[in-house]
Amino acid sequence: MNKSSYKTLMQNYSAIKVSGFNDRYLGYEQLKDYLDNNVFPFYSHRVIGQSELKRSIYEVNIGKGANKILIWSQMHGNETTTTKALLDFLNYINLNKNTSFVKALIVKCTIKIIPMLNPDGATVYNRLNAHNKDLNRDAIKQSQSETKAFFKVLNDFEPDYCFNMHGQRTLFSAGKADYPATLSFLSPSIDDDRSVTPTRKVGMQLISAAYEMLQDFIPNQIGRYDDAYNPNCFGDYIQSKDVPTVLFEAGHYQNDYRRNKTRQFVFLSLLKMLDVISGGELSKYNYKTYFDIPMNQKLYYDCIISGAENLYPNDVGIVYKEQLAEESVQFKPVIDALKPLNHFYSHRFIEAKQNKLTINSQSDIKIGDTIEQLRIADQEFDLNV
Incomplete structure (x- = not known):
């Protein structure tokens, strides 16, 4: 052809x-x-x-x-x-x-x-x-x-x-x-x-x-x-x-x-x-x-959050974990990295602009946490695929 x-x-x-x-x-x-x-x-x-x-x-x-x-x-x-x-x-x-x-x-x-x-x-x-x-x-x-x-x-x-x-x-x-x-x-x-x-x-x-x-x-x-x-x-x-x-x-x-x-x-x-x-x-x-x-x-994360006031100088690297539910694959965002990620890329990028970041209403953010709610200052972000 x-x-x-x-x-x-x-x-x-x-x-x-x-x-x-x-x-x-x-x-x-x-x-x-x-x-x-x-x-x-x-x-x-x-x-x-x-x-x-x-x-x-x-x-x-x-x-x-x-x-x-x-x-x-x-x-x-x-x-x-x-x-x-x-x-x-x-x-x-x-x-x-x-x-x-x-x-x-x-x-x-x-x-x-x-x-x-x-x-x-x-x-x-x-x-x-x-x-x-x-x-x-x-x-x-x-x-x-x-x-x-x-x-x-x-x-x-x-x-x-x-x-x-x-x-x-x-x-x-x-x-x-x-x-x-x-x-x-x-x-x-x-x-x-x-x-x-x-x-x-x-x-x-x-x-x-x-x-x-x-x-x-x-x-x-x-x-x-x-x-x-x-x-x-x-x-x-x-x-x-x-x-x-x-x-x-x-x-x-x-x-x-x-x-x-x-x-x-x-x-x-x-x-x-x-x-x-x-x-x-x-x-x-x-x-x-x-x-x-x-x-x-x-070199990729599914999402990178940069510039959070409470995490500086670290960024948040998020990956999606795939889970089967009722014959459909659900994509669950999970924290995979807490470190400077300036040498990595992401499929989605969120700039926190030196505002406070909370995940699941907590400012104590840990690797391995599944993200149910993500807020930067007074704004909530939807990470659903």
Whole structure:
């Protein structure tokens, strides 16, 4: 697809976006209901295994081409943005099956999607599975039923490419500048030396293609995820087996705590990489462009309050803790730092102007306090998302 095609997709995204998934929560029952009614009637699919609590883990298949691509999401149950983007992708393919792009994709690629690898964690909006294990640290031991199901698919399918899809917190900036890392990418390392192997270069080329395309949408809001080697992680493990692997990290876009804007950029990036693969255009992209992407930095707070008379010279750094309540994610503001924060950024900034600050009617402010009420002098501030 050409440059204008991606702009058109973004402008008309409401026609692609799957409705009913606007909250950060996306649980197993929600997903299963959607798959049963809107995906399974149109796509080849099967159950690849069971979670530790015996919930089914599904795969959805597209195409019968020579390029084999394995995509998985929500191995961390509370990282839902990429799952929603994958549902949008499936909807897009179904709606556009008669277009030249989709026809070429189906002929040249076989795409296998595992939309929710951790259904137990997803149900309770938890990163971990039912045994409190991080699946993304289980690549070597393969001790959990979810991990065993995944690696059976991997070994049977023998993919040419893997896309490992995640979400990241609001604290990340794209480099050291005042821009949030709305999307971050990683071509994982295969050793402690972070060697740039031919396999790793392929991941870098795919990321470079997405990075160049995204310049029209979020030019300063793309980061490069930390590539420290951990053989227990899926991406590092798979890349070390000579399968090019790309890690997606869906992050924060301005005033988009539900991440419905971010999901659009995930979708566009996925589409671009698949376009490059199906079109045989990998050689057009220089892997060295990958190193132009700024490294993620942990430089953001959700809110910073500066200049409070009773706290000088300290600032207040506030982060939102995510809590599930009645199948909706609530964002609770919590005090995370009491120190000068002049070298940090914030998604919201409040200047106290040397007035007295009280939190929960108290001037004794402590790290870890959840904020129910925030007042500066006689003005009350609403921190609800």
